[in-house]
Structures are given as C-alpha cells and as structure tokens.
Amino acid sequence: MRRRTHTSSNNKKNDRPLDPRQSVGAASRNTRDSETPEDILADSGLYRTDDRPFWKRKRFHFIIGVSVGALAAIGAASTTPTAQNHFNELQTYLALQLADIDLTGIMPGTDVVDELFGNVTGFFKPSPSSDIPFMPALSVKDELGLKPHHPVVLIPGIISSGLESWGVSEKSQKYFRKRMWGTTTMFRSVLLDKELWTDHLKLDAVTGLDPEPGIKIRAAQGLDAADYFVTGYWVWARVIENLAAIGYDSNNMHLASYDWRLSFSNLEVRDRYFSKLKSTIETANRNEGRKTVIITHSMGSIVFPYFLKWVEDDDHGHGGSSWTEDNIETFVNIGGPYLGCPKALTAMLSGETRDTMALGSFGAYLLEKFFSRRERASLLRTWAGASSMLPKGGELIWGTSDVAPDDPVLGFQGDHLSYGNMISFTKSNAESAATVLIDDGINDDVGDGGGDSSTSDSNENNNNSSSSSSSSDAIKEEDAEDDRIRNHTAESVIQLLHENSSKEYHDMLRSNYSFGISTDKKQLKKNARDETKWSNVLETQLPNAPSMKIYCMYGVNLPTERSYYYAKNQDKREQVYCDESNMTDARCQAQQREQEAQQEHEERAKEFLGSLSSTIDEVIRPPELFINPDAHDPINGVETGVRFADGDGTIPVLSLGYMCEPNNGGWTKHGDLYNPAHIPVVLREYKHEESESKLDVRGGRKAGDHVDILGNWEMIVSYMKCICGMRMRLKYTLSGEH
Incomplete structure (x- = not known):
C-alpha cells in the first residue's frame, strides 16, 4: 500500500511543475511574446522559492525536534520485549526511508552535522542504568x-x-x-x-x-x-x-x-x-x-x-x-x-557474516544498502591484518567432515553434518524453484506471469522446510566438475579462499601468514626464524x-558462528531481444531497467576501484559463492545459512580455550x-x-x-x-x- 501511494505521488509530482515561474512563463512565451501579470509577479519575488539551506529553516527544526523527542520517549519506554520490538520496527522503517534520501546532496560536510549525528546516537543508545563508572x-x-x-x-x-x-x-x-x-x-x-x-x-x-x-x-x-x-x-x-x-x-x-x-x-x-x-x-x-x-x-x-x-x-x-x-x-x-574464527573466513570469501545475513538492525541495513557483498570483500581483502584471524590448525583442530571436537551430542543436531564441514554447499530456494519448473516442462513461453507464479509457489513451499539437510545431494549436476562445490573442512576452505580471490590477495596471504600446525620439536625451532609462522x-x-x-x-554461553551453508550463483538468464515492436513487453522493460542500473553501477564501481586490482565486473556482480539464507533451521541452531555453536558471540569456544x-x-x-x-x-x-x-x-x-x-x-x-x-x-x- 505504501509503494502504491508513493508511485501515485511521484506521478502527480511529474505532472505538476515545481516552479510556478517556469510553468507560467514558459506557457505564455509559447502562446504570445507579451508579458502576463503572472510574469511580473514572478519577477517581483512573490513566487520565489526559499533559497536558505534546509537545515536553517524553522520547519526543519520543528520536524527534527518532534522526531527526536518522540524517539527519545519511545526509547525510554521500551523496557518490555513487546515495546522493544516496536522500537526495532520503527528503526528499520526509518532506515528504509533514510536509504532513499540523497544525503550527499542535502547534508553539508561540517562539524555541525557531526554534532547532530552524535546527539541522535545518544537517543538510540541510551546509557544503561546499571552502567556505573569506576565499578567494581x-x-x-x-x-x-x-x-x-x-x-x-x-x-x-x-x-x-x-x-x-x-x-x-x-x-x-x-x-x-x-x-x-x-x-x-x-x-x-x-x-x-x-x-x-x-x-x-x-x-x-x-x-x-x-x-x-x-x-x-x-x-x-x-x-x-x-x-x-x-x-x-x-x-x-x-x-x-x-x-x-x-x-x-x-x-x-x-x-x-x-x-x-x-x-x-x-x-x-x-x-x-x-x-x-x-x-x-x-x-x-x-x-x-x-x-x-x-x-x-x-x-x-x-x-x-x-x-x-x-x-x-x-x-x-x-x-x-x-x-x-x-x-x-x-x-x-x-x-x-x-585458532582464528570462521567469521573472518566468510568476510574474506564473500563479504558476509551473521551480521550482514540478519539485516534487522539499523546499522547492518545501511551497510548492506551502501556496500554490496563484492565491495565489502574487495575492501576487506586489502586489510591484511584481518586475515590473521583466519582458522588455523586445519582438520586436526577444527574437525573432519565426519567429526569435530565441539559437535553436538549425537541426536541433537538434526539432519546436519559435523561442524567439521566449515562450509557446506546447498541448493537455494530460487534454484529449487527453477528445477521444479524444468522438471514440470514449464518454460518462459507460458506467457506473462506464468513462470513467476510457479516460482512463487515453489519458493513458498521451500520456505516451509529446511534447505540445509543432505547438502551433498543438493549440488547440481552441472557443478559436479567444479571441485569447489563440495563440503569443505578448515583445511580446504583456505584453498577455496585462494581460488576465489585475486593474485594480489593470494600473494599477501602466502607472504604473511601460515594456517597449519607443527607437531615436531625440530620444526618448531626452525619456525622461530620464519616470521610467517609467528602469528600462529x-x-x-x-x-x-x-x-x-x-x-x-x-x-x-552465546550463539557463535561456527559453520555455514553456501550456494553458487546460477544467474544465467537469457537476454530477450527487444526493438520498437515489443518494447511494451514486460520482460523488455525489466531488462532495460536492469541495463540502466548496470550502467549506473559501473560508473560507481570505477570510482570505487581506485588502486584495487579487481575488475569492474568483480565489484558490481553478486559473488559467485554466497551464504545461502534459505538454509534455516533455528531448532537445530541454523539461521539464514549460519550454523551456531557455543562461544562469546564472535569467537567459538574451541578457538578461545584450546591453548589454555x-x-x-x-x-x-x-x-x-x-x-x-x-x-x-x-x-x-x-x-x-x-x-x-x-x-x-x-x-x-x-x-x-x-x-x-x-x-x-x-x-x-x-x-x-x-x-x-x-x-x-x-x-x-x-x-x-x-
């Protein structure tokens, strides 16, 4: 309903000129050369728009004051889970609205704006009542x-x-x-x-x-x-x-x-x-x-x-x-x-973690809105320090495909494999829906909306079941020759990362870090002279x-990222031939919009790349490998493609405690x-x-x-x-x- 209203208002906005001086003056010049009373009034300033910056107008001050006051009141009152849920929903709504605003064009780059952001932050993050300074x-x-x-x-x-x-x-x-x-x-x-x-x-x-x-x-x-x-x-x-x-x-x-x-x-x-x-x-x-x-x-x-x-x-x-x-x-x-953490692995592999998969918070949404997964991965890979936290010790520490030291007690992990499978490949709901269409003999020639309807029904059915079980059976036949599309242990995921990153990142890892394990005293003494070993x-x-x-x-005693369900991007849509005779076709219009968006993304990507070695296509296209959000089984500790174990919310207890x-x-x-x-x-x-x-x-x-x-x-x-x-x-x- 909101979208329909928004579209309608846009249409009205396009039909009615914004500046009365332009509309009246232009119309009169098209019909006759003499000035009209409206032209004189426009020149006199009665129709002149307010040229003051928006942040100096009284209306802006009033809106900000009312909004901040309301948010402060809601935040102070949100002490019950129900109230907090409503407050979170309001934050999400505001995030959606803010994301559509051209902040670059209307916000000045001044210290005043910094102060404004700082004050608003205080309303969203009120000081805890028991957060007592200098205690205990x-x-x-x-x-x-x-x-x-x-x-x-x-x-x-x-x-x-x-x-x-x-x-x-x-x-x-x-x-x-x-x-x-x-x-x-x-x-x-x-x-x-x-x-x-x-x-x-x-x-x-x-x-x-x-x-x-x-x-x-x-x-x-x-x-x-x-x-x-x-x-x-x-x-x-x-x-x-x-x-x-x-x-x-x-x-x-x-x-x-x-x-x-x-x-x-x-x-x-x-x-x-x-x-x-x-x-x-x-x-x-x-x-x-x-x-x-x-x-x-x-x-x-x-x-x-x-x-x-x-x-x-x-x-x-x-x-x-x-x-x-x-x-x-x-x-x-x-x-x-x-011993590292799995979270660092997925951040480098596809620019994703639990935080980006669960987009319920204000900050996480804005991050996803402004930075694509490829952009995030490309930026993170230049931060070599972050790669020091990749998993170390291989299968001997993190487990094999059959068993891991921190696996749940037998019978309490559902149909899921051992934690030793740090990355397991599954079939996403979209791929499952496509498979159903092919099996039923349905193709794009069924007419407008037919394919979409079937896909929607299939997606709905798939969402009612876990997509994470029997992951090895879910791999498509066309991926059988791709050695990457299989379950990976802590040992093979490092190789997977090497294969899916640039030569520069590959060389950086090799020259700075080592992720293995040494069990020989003589080798350990030799490693004392090898600085690539010193962080392990x-x-x-x-x-x-x-x-x-x-x-x-x-x-x-906090759910912590331990392993992931991944899928491979199967975006192989056929290009539709469009000319003047069929430009009214919905598929042609959708394709044209996508091409225009692609051109816009390419321009942005050129500015983003700078000294990065990645090509434009690497930045603007979705990553070939991504966490599959359709793998969802909360009862057995799987949420939006992320499987959880015990830890401190960021690092699994296996990495935190093993050495000590x-x-x-x-x-x-x-x-x-x-x-x-x-x-x-x-x-x-x-x-x-x-x-x-x-x-x-x-x-x-x-x-x-x-x-x-x-x-x-x-x-x-x-x-x-x-x-x-x-x-x-x-x-x-x-x-x-x-």
Missing part, C-alpha cells in the same frame, strides 16, 4: 587492598583503535586529524561520501601500505584511541576507569594502539609499531622498577605473541632469548582468537620465561611442544548472563559478549589482582570462582 573497583579496592604495583600496557583488538587522517592532499584536507574510523565523523563520511571514505580506508592491494600519495591514515594515540568507538559506546573505557579508580594514570598505564588494517610485518615497516612497543615496556619497567603486565583483547592477543617472537629475533628486535623473562610479569588475554600459536613456541604467567579469560585448557590444551598437556618453559597458564570462563535491567543494552555486569566482557565485573576484579601483585590460584575456573 571503588567497591572492592579497600577490602582487597588494591593499589598500583606493576605498570600496565593495553593492546586492543581489531577495529578497536580509532584511525585518523593525516593526509594533506586536496581530497584529504577536510578530514585532517579527524577519525575516519570511530566517532560520528566516520558515519557521516560513509553516508555522505562513501567513495572518498573508501579511498582513504583501503590499502594498496600489492604493498599493503598507503593506497596513494597524499592519503595517510594512522592509528590514534593515547588512552582515548580505543576508549570509546563512538559517543556512548565504550570499548576500553571500563578497563581504564577501573584502573584509574585504584590509582593508575597515564604515567603507569599505556594503550598501544595500532593500525589493525596492516599485516603484522607492515606494522613495523610503516609505523615502527613493535619498536615503539618494546621501548614503551622497557621504559615503564625502568620507571616503576617492576616488570609489566600486558592486557590484550581479541586480535591483540595474536599481535602480542607475534611481538614476543619479533623482539627476541636477532634480525628484528635484538632483545635476545631472555627479554620476555626480564620484562613481562603477566600476560592477560581476553577473548583471544588463537600452533606453529611456534612460547618464549623461555618460566616466571611469567598467562591468564586466558573469555565469555561463553588445563587437561588437553596446547600450552598445558602439549606444553613440551608449544610451552617448553612450562609457563603457568590459567583459564577462566565467564558464563554470559542476561541483566535483570532491560536498560542494560551492553549486557550488564555479567556480560560474556566478545566486546561487552570488557565491562564484566568479576573479570575486572580478577585481572586487577594480577596487576596489583596479588597471588591467584593457578587453576581452571568458571565464572564466579576465584
């Missing part, structure tokens, strides 16, 4: 006697550090020293000038460094580089606040931010990151007279072990084999994806630092291989528990989510004891056991 430190510091002891260095994860522009070229000057990643400047840039934002954020596909002269994106520095992502959405702020509450400040607490887009080797090549980190730690030790405690999160937990190999290497850090023992007291790892804990050994302690802390698990872990049971100094290792899981307050949008004090766990009160108390020099029991514990 203020409540326990006297009881436990907490006070500064060891100096602290914080190493954030991927996307946590803000990135700001230092370029002075003409295209960069308006962004000078503004955050291109993080803060509301990023949102304005993406919405209003996506191509320019992309030009700044992408990296050169060959060198992995700055894409062109004049563009310089660098990591923000200081404690505020990763405290908040945007106003109201904290990341490291809770950690910093609690340490400040027991006496820490910028003299003995440092945040080592970095450009997470870069490969680990390029962090040193371009930014001298590891040299600076080494100097920071050594200076802190001299100033405080004690060794340093390192706290890492997410990808930072991979960066730090790489750094330990770099700093000891004779050709790089020149620290010697005793550097870690002499300088590092404790390594606290929060949510570290040591399964191919390297921990340093000789027996007095250092390692704590692995992470959340559990006390009975069978890589650094414990297999310590002779990967931990020859037998460094004490503690594992602590924090079970995610929903907050009693509906206003705790970040999960509350018992959150186990990948990011929100940085505000988990029990975990904060645990690592504060380490920092303050207190002894802790070196054992495996669950949340609440200290």
Whole structure:
C-alpha cells in the first residue's frame, strides 16, 4: 500500500511543475511574446522559492525536534520485549526511508552535522542504568587492598583503535586529524561520501601500505584511541576507569594502539609499531622498577605473541632469548582468537557474516544498502591484518567432515553434518524453484506471469522446510566438475579462499601468514626464524620465561558462528531481444531497467576501484559463492545459512580455550611442544548472563559478549589482582570462582 501511494505521488509530482515561474512563463512565451501579470509577479519575488539551506529553516527544526523527542520517549519506554520490538520496527522503517534520501546532496560536510549525528546516537543508545563508572573497583579496592604495583600496557583488538587522517592532499584536507574510523565523523563520511571514505580506508592491494600519495591514515594515540568507538559506546573505557579508580594514570598505564588494517610485518615497516612497543615496556619497567603486565583483547592477543617472537629475533628486535623473562610479569588475554574464527573466513570469501545475513538492525541495513557483498570483500581483502584471524590448525583442530571436537551430542543436531564441514554447499530456494519448473516442462513461453507464479509457489513451499539437510545431494549436476562445490573442512576452505580471490590477495596471504600446525620439536625451532609462522600459536613456541604467567579469560554461553551453508550463483538468464515492436513487453522493460542500473553501477564501481586490482565486473556482480539464507533451521541452531555453536558471540569456544585448557590444551598437556618453559597458564570462563535491567543494552555486569566482557565485573576484579601483585590460584575456573 505504501509503494502504491508513493508511485501515485511521484506521478502527480511529474505532472505538476515545481516552479510556478517556469510553468507560467514558459506557457505564455509559447502562446504570445507579451508579458502576463503572472510574469511580473514572478519577477517581483512573490513566487520565489526559499533559497536558505534546509537545515536553517524553522520547519526543519520543528520536524527534527518532534522526531527526536518522540524517539527519545519511545526509547525510554521500551523496557518490555513487546515495546522493544516496536522500537526495532520503527528503526528499520526509518532506515528504509533514510536509504532513499540523497544525503550527499542535502547534508553539508561540517562539524555541525557531526554534532547532530552524535546527539541522535545518544537517543538510540541510551546509557544503561546499571552502567556505573569506576565499578567494581571503588567497591572492592579497600577490602582487597588494591593499589598500583606493576605498570600496565593495553593492546586492543581489531577495529578497536580509532584511525585518523593525516593526509594533506586536496581530497584529504577536510578530514585532517579527524577519525575516519570511530566517532560520528566516520558515519557521516560513509553516508555522505562513501567513495572518498573508501579511498582513504583501503590499502594498496600489492604493498599493503598507503593506497596513494597524499592519503595517510594512522592509528590514534593515547588512552582515548580505543576508549570509546563512538559517543556512548565504550570499548576500553571500563578497563581504564577501573584502573584509574585504584590509582593508575597515564604515567603507569599505556594503550598501544595500532593500525589493525596492516599485516603484522607492515606494522613495523610503516609505523615502527613493535619498536615503539618494546621501548614503551622497557621504559615503564625502568620507571616503576617492576616488570609489566600486558592486557590484550581479541586480535591483540595474536599481535602480542607475534611481538614476543619479533623482539627476541636477532634480525628484528635484538632483545635476545631472555627479554620476555626480564620484562613481562603477566600476560592477560581476553577473548583471544588463537585458532582464528570462521567469521573472518566468510568476510574474506564473500563479504558476509551473521551480521550482514540478519539485516534487522539499523546499522547492518545501511551497510548492506551502501556496500554490496563484492565491495565489502574487495575492501576487506586489502586489510591484511584481518586475515590473521583466519582458522588455523586445519582438520586436526577444527574437525573432519565426519567429526569435530565441539559437535553436538549425537541426536541433537538434526539432519546436519559435523561442524567439521566449515562450509557446506546447498541448493537455494530460487534454484529449487527453477528445477521444479524444468522438471514440470514449464518454460518462459507460458506467457506473462506464468513462470513467476510457479516460482512463487515453489519458493513458498521451500520456505516451509529446511534447505540445509543432505547438502551433498543438493549440488547440481552441472557443478559436479567444479571441485569447489563440495563440503569443505578448515583445511580446504583456505584453498577455496585462494581460488576465489585475486593474485594480489593470494600473494599477501602466502607472504604473511601460515594456517597449519607443527607437531615436531625440530620444526618448531626452525619456525622461530620464519616470521610467517609467528602469528600462529600452533606453529611456534612460547618464549623461555618460566616466571611469567598467562591468564586466558573469555565469555561463553552465546550463539557463535561456527559453520555455514553456501550456494553458487546460477544467474544465467537469457537476454530477450527487444526493438520498437515489443518494447511494451514486460520482460523488455525489466531488462532495460536492469541495463540502466548496470550502467549506473559501473560508473560507481570505477570510482570505487581506485588502486584495487579487481575488475569492474568483480565489484558490481553478486559473488559467485554466497551464504545461502534459505538454509534455516533455528531448532537445530541454523539461521539464514549460519550454523551456531557455543562461544562469546564472535569467537567459538574451541578457538578461545584450546591453548589454555588445563587437561588437553596446547600450552598445558602439549606444553613440551608449544610451552617448553612450562609457563603457568590459567583459564577462566565467564558464563554470559542476561541483566535483570532491560536498560542494560551492553549486557550488564555479567556480560560474556566478545566486546561487552570488557565491562564484566568479576573479570575486572580478577585481572586487577594480577596487576596489583596479588597471588591467584593457578587453576581452571568458571565464572564466579576465584
């Protein structure tokens, strides 16, 4: 109904000229050369339009005020699930409306607009009622006697550090020293000038460094580089606040931010990151007279072990084999994806994750609207740092096609295969419908609408059943010779990624990372000289630092991406021959509209590509391989092509805990291989528990989510004891056991 009304209004708009001066004047000149009274009135200004910018008009102020007030009232009142659902539906509706507006043409690129976006963000993300600053430190510091002891260095994860522009070229000057990643400047840039934002954020596909002269994106520095992502959405702020509450400040607490887009080797090549980190730690030790405690999160937990190999290497850090023992007291790892995560794989393969498959949120919809899957994959592949999180260890860790260590108990996984099949190919509903049409002898000659009706009925029938079972039987015969179209384990998916990406990305992976596993001591010692192995804990050994302690802390009890159902794009539609005699045919009109849209997309793609090596066709066409949203079986943990297991919502528990698990872990049971100094290792899981307050949008004090766990009160108390020099029991514990 809304679309019909919209079309009608457009027709009326086209029939009635917008400018009375143009309509009256043009009509009179066509009939006679003399001026009419209307022409004189138009010249006098009575018909003149208001030339003031729209944001200076009273009507705009009134509409914004009413809209924001209404949204604030609804947001404050949405404390029940029903009310929250209505509020989410309103957000989706507003997203649809906003997506149709030409924001680039009407929004100015000024600080005023940044402030507007920042204020509106506060209404959509109200501060949680139980999100109390400086807690729990203020409540326990006297009881436990907490006070500064060891100096602290914080190493954030991927996307946590803000990135700001230092370029002075003409295209960069308006962004000078503004955050291109993080803060509301990023949102304005993406919405209003996506191509320019992309030009700044992408990296050169060959060198992995700055894409062109004049563009310089660098990591923000200081404690505020990763405290908040945007106003109201904290990341490291809770950690910093609690340490400040027991006496820490910028003299003995440092945040080592970095450009997470870069490969680990390029962090040193371009930014001298590891040299600076080494100097920071050594200076802190001299100033405080004690060794340093390192706290890492997410990808930072991979960066730090790489750094330990770099700093000891004779050709790089020149620290010697005793550097870690002499300088590092404790390594606290929060949510570290040591074995990688499946989410990184699909992001690189087809530009998709669970977030893009479930387009219910405001931000996810806008991302999908403005960035196609191919555009996202092309951009992400230039960010070599993100590829460090691809799954490691192959079938030995992640499982074979028959069995995986984290498979559900037999009988509780429905018709689904083992998690070891990280990617399984299925037939989408659209393909199933096409197969039905062919089997029934129906083709495009049945007349207008006949084929569409049959397809619709078939799709409806297919939607009532799971498309994920018996995936191997669903592969089309024409794909039988395509070796890619089969079920893939963690070992073969890396090869699949190589085969479906550019030569530049292929070379980047080969020259920077390794995703295997070494079980031979001699080979592990050789790997100490191979920097491509340093980011893989399964191919390297921990340093000789027996007095250092390692704590692995992470959340559990949240559905987490573990495997996926994929399909192959079968877009082989026949071109319809159209000329003046049949242009009224619905198929010709649809084909013409598609061709016009294709031309528009090509122009946009030319601007987007820049230094990327991808061809225009690679960007504007849907990816050949994509997550199949028709595979949907929520009862057995499958939603829109994504299959879930236990974890922290981002990283599966298999990757979070394997190296630290006390009975069978890589650094414990297999310590002779990967931990020859037998460094004490503690594992602590924090079970995610929903907050009693509906206003705790970040999960509350018992959150186990990948990011929100940085505000988990029990975990904060645990690592504060380490920092303050207190002894802790070196054992495996669950949340609440200290």
